Amino acid sequence: MQEKEIRTIKDLSREEFLTKGHGACPGCGVAVAVKNIARVLGKNTIIYVPASCLIVFTALYPSSAFKWPFLYTAFENTGAVISGIKAALERRGKQGVTVVGMAGDGGTFDIGLQALSGAAERNDDVLYVCLDNEAYMNTGIQRSGATPFGAWTTTSPVGKKIQGKREFKKDLDAIVAAHGVPYMATLSIAHPNDFVRKVQKAKITNGFRFLHVLCPCVPGWRSEASKTVAIARLAVETGMWTLYEIDHGVEKLTYKPRELVPVKEYLQLQGRFRHMGEDDIEKLQNWICEKWRNQFYEEVPVPPCKLEKVKKELILDEDPLHGP
Numbered sequence: 322m323q324e325k326e327i328r329t330i331k332d333l334s335r336e337e338f339l340t341k342g343h344g345a346c347p348g349c350g351v352a353v354a355v356k357n358i359a360r361v362l363g364k365n366t367i368i369y370v371p372a373s374c375l376i377v378f379t380a381l382y383p384s385s386a387f388k389w390p391f392l393y394t395a396f397e398n399t400g401a402v403i404s405g406i407k408a409a410l411e412r413r414g415k416q417g418v419t420v421v422g423m424a425g426d427g428g429t430f431d432i433g434l435q436a437l438s439g440a441a442e443r444n445d446d447v448l449y450v451c452l453d454n455e456a457y458m459n460t461g462i463q464r465s466g467a468t469p470f471g472a473w474t475t476t477s478p479v480g481k482k483i484q485g486k487r488e489f490k491k492d493l494d495a496i497v498a499a500h501g502v503p504y505m506a507t508l509s510i511a512h513p514n515d516f517v518r519k520v521q522k523a524k525i526t527n528g529f530r531f532l533h534v535l536c537p538c539v540p541g542w543r544s545e546a547s548k549t550v551a552i553a554r555l556a557v558e559t560g561m562w563t564l565y566e567i568d569h570g571v572e573k574l575t576y577k578p579r580e581l582v583p584v585k586e587y588l589q590l591q592g593r594f595r596h597m598g599e600d601d602i603e604k605l606q607n608w609i610c611e612k613w614r615n616q617f618y619e620e621v622p623v624p625p626c627k628l629e630k631v632k633k634e635l636i637l638d639e640d641p642l643h644g645p
């Protein structure tokens with residue numbers, strides 16, 4: 322059957338597949354992302370979720386907030402399990418079922434990378450979604466390969482020797498792209514039309530598809546629940562998060578900020594960056610500018626990437642939920 326094309330969020334069906342009754346924190350970016358992905362994927366879907374916040378807040382045995390068949394085994398296995406589910410369906414002659422795995426950044430960037438790479442390299446007909454809240458949140462906020470430079474976590478603490486994470490975020494998208502998969506895209510919950518179009522494309526493409534969603538996390542980012550979407554938007558406006566897709570080898574920037582907002586505006590809404598001094602902010606700003614130049618120089622003019630001098634200390638507009 323021909324899929325109805327989803328061009329804007331208004332084209333989405335009202336039918337929910339992640340229902341009420343889940344236990345996510347108020348303002349959870351993961352919950353917003355999954356709810357909307359589920360509305361695009363629709364009825365004929367099977368989901369696998371490894372250990373992560375998502376499994377804890379949606380599916381503690383024997384109940385589940387998903388209206389889809391649901392499977393869970395181990396943390397590192399998302400890529401392998403979704404490939405296995407699809408193979409079993411094919412063996413039974415069942416067509417038209419979307420098999421989706423939804424893992425956190427810990428389960429994708431770090432612990433699940435091998436299985437993800439295997440499924441991508443074989444071009445298995447599955448959809449892999451990385452719900453990136455930039456740390457191992459479910460087990461108490463430990464740093465992952467996705468945690469940005471400077472961020473406080475329990476394993477990248479703030480003290481005399483180090484001031485938050487010293488390494489920059491791993492470019493997982495480049496790793497996935499290097500497998501030559503048919504479709505991959507980065508998503509933001511603050512750009513709903515771009516979001517649903519990409520999920521729709523991922524749904525109807527054959528072969529391995531990868532969606533990477535930035536998901537602000539209230540306790541982990543030490544932010545206000547009411548600011549989740551604003552923070553997600555600033556991530557894109559500052560260039561900390563880039564919205565693009567690679568569709569059968571054609572790379573396209575799907576949203577280009579008019580000019581990059583200084584990264585400090587993004588940092589100051591989050592307690593995890595509260596300790597950052599001028600030097601570290603400048604390092605992060607330079608990293609963003611370099612990232613733009615490297616990735617998009619050929620295709621789009623580099624947005625003005627001016628580095629403003631920081632005149633005052635970072636100020637949180639409201640108290641964070643927990644101080645570092």
Ligand SMILES: Cc1ncc(C[n+]2csc(CCOP(=O)(O)OP(=O)(O)O)c2C)c(N)n1
Nearest residue numbers: 372373374396425426427428456457458459
């Ligand atoms: C092999 C293995 N190592 C560690 C754990 C413990 N563990 C369960 S959930 C989790 C953190 C998950 O982090 P992430 O994938 O980023 O998802 P989030 O909780 O942030 O949504 C860890 C370390 C495990 N279940 N299996």
Ligand code: SF4
Nearest residue numbers: 345346349374538539
């Ligand atoms: S800890 Fe973060 S990712 Fe986990 S449920 Fe709460 S807001 Fe969502």
